[in-house]
Amino acid sequence: MATLLIADRDPYERTGLNWLIHSYGLPFDRVLLAESAMALIEHIETSQPEIICMELDMVPKELWERTKAVLRQYRPVVLVMTAEATFERALQGIELHAWDLWVKPLSPDQIRRVLSRLSRRAQEAKANPAVSAAGEARQAGITYRSLFLPGESAGRDLELMLLQLENTAKHPLLLSFLEEYPFRQMPVLLPLSDLIVCIFPQMKENSLVDLTLAGKRLLADWESASAEPLSLIIYTSTDQELTLHQKYLYAKQALEIRFFRGYRQISVVEDRMDWLMIDPFLTPAEQRTWIGMLNDADKQKIKGWMYQEFLNRGEPYPEPGLLRIRLTSILAQIRRYMLSFCMGDLRLEEKYHRVFETILYTPILYRIVQELLLFVFEVLEVANSKQEHVRTDVVEQAIRYMEEHFHEPDLRLEDVAAHVDRSPAYFSALLSKKMGTSFRQLLTSMRIKEAERLLMTGKLTVQEVAERAGFGNSNYFSKVFKEKTGTTPRSLRNRK
Known part of the structure; x- marks a missing residue:
């Protein structure tokens, strides 16, 4: 263990510091006391303490250079104390290469914390002098x-x-x-x-x-x-x-x-951190799942989905930026749900933007998930209160229906129009005016997007992809696919 020297003119200060050291059980094998600058010098030369707590005010001008010289020779760790928080005292501490400057009255917690660290450091330096020297050189x-x-x-x-x-x-x-x-x-x-x-x-x-x-x-x-x-x-x-x-x-x-x-x-x-690369965007199936959970206002299912997707992951972890994109994709589904219920509440809009910023900048995934869940639950509550009074957007309803049924080869304009309780001609005009596209173009786009995903992520044949995407005939599927994408289904799959 190390030796500590307390040098102070005030006997109460010396006694108080000594008592604190023993009451805290600090690991010093000896605690020496000095009441003057000469006693300080004598203790340094005879006992060679590893740590010294000395009062600056006790050193007279005529002994200042001698005190510096003896400290430079034996190189203890020096803590200086003063009752004067002045620039001159700080300069004196710098001259002595002091570890810390304590201004009286002293804080017991600071004394305990600093002396505890220094005693451990002194013990480690005593046990490994070669390691310390080599480390400095290295x-x-x-x-x-x-x-x-x-x-x-x-x-x-x-x-x-x-x-x-x-x-x-x-x-x-x-x-x-x-x-x-x-x-x-x-x-x-x-x-x-x-x-x-x-x-x-x-x-x-x-x-x-x-x-x-x-x-x-x-x-x-x-x-x-x-x-x-x-x-x-x-x-x-x-x-x-x-x-x-x-x-x-x-x-x-x-x-x-x-x-x-x-x-x-x-x-x-x-070695290098290897992140798991994932598709950051929701698949059509996941979008349909979210549409269903939101429409059913199933809070428990939403919470379970979020926890399973984001908080129950182990190593290797997905790249954080990709997860942030995935979270914004979920927020986009919530946004669509808000629009379908004509939610123009300014307070809810402000919260939406705050959640978006949370997803982008919050450093901890758990906090992002909790903020997003609180927001979606509030959206569901507002939707529930407005559902009886606000007529949902016909086109949004129709698009949700198409997203759920586009894989059915016999899906017709008449089926979707009947779902939203409109005539086929009126619904077709409404769709064209709001979306800038026809029913057939929108349906084909959904099917092509699903086909691309299946070709890139699965091992299905072209015939199987055509069937799952809603195309009854594989030759017709290949023809439409090339018109829309510029390549054949087989070429895209091989390029994967």
Whole structure:
């Protein structure tokens, strides 16, 4: 354990600090007391304490240079105290290379926190002096150029820890915390606008294990000191040819894991992060499912669908940007539902835009899902209250019916018109005026879109695709498909 020297002219201050140290059970094997500058110097020369808490005001001018010299010779960690919060006192602390400046009256919590960290650091430095020295030499020359310029610095034997607060404006507080933190090997700290990069040397085979344990301890210590949510990524790679710049890019990409896991988590990522690539858009079948759930106002089914689709995923995770697109596709279905009930409520419109921004910018998937669910439930409540008084849009009803039945080869204009209780001629004119297309063109477009999806994602024959998309004849299907897409069904499937 380490030795602590408390130097202060006031006997009550000395006694109080000594009592605090013992009452908190701080791991010091000896606590020495000095009542004057000469006693301070004598203790440093004879006992060589690792940590010193000294009052600046107690050192007279004639002993100032001697005090600096003895501190420079024995190199303890120095904490300076003063009752005068002046620029001159701060300069004196800088001259002594002080770790921290305490202004009286002292905070017991600050004393406990700082001395606890420094005692651990002193013990680790005593146990691993060679590691500390080697680490300093190894980190020499690592700068922002190393991080941002390709080929500027080799990444061999270097491991990265990236830290990001949810409120990035608080990063100066995190930086101060890291600068004082008792790492076993002090990393190179490179603060950026949205995160802080810590670069560690890989000193031995189990370096990653040690770094992971250090990350867990750091996260726990930060949470005991601050309420700001922190996300922490440890990145390592077996590829010895990677530059530091490449490692940084891969580590920053891995930081996106917080989208799924949230803050207050530590994640260890080895090598490059491989995201699962998915189709971000809803399929016609999924659109029909959403139309049905909204029309039935089935809140439990909607919630179950959302949880299964977004919150019950495991690794490999989908690329976060694709999931955001998928969420906006769902929001588009909700928007259509709102329009079908003529919802022009200004308050609901404002909430719609806020939810859209939430999907785009909120860093945590769970929060996005909850906000979207709250919004859709409110939409359903408004729709339910208006359903008896507001006549739904005839064309929207017809399109929903067509989306549910386009795969039926014998679907006719008369069938859709009957569904919305309109004559075929009147409905055809209404559709043409509102959508700018005829019934036959719209139906063919739906069938071609479904056929493209089946050709790209399945292993069906052209005949099977034609039947499932609503075309009764495969030759007719191939002819129409080429007219609309410029290629044959077989060519598109082969190109997949």
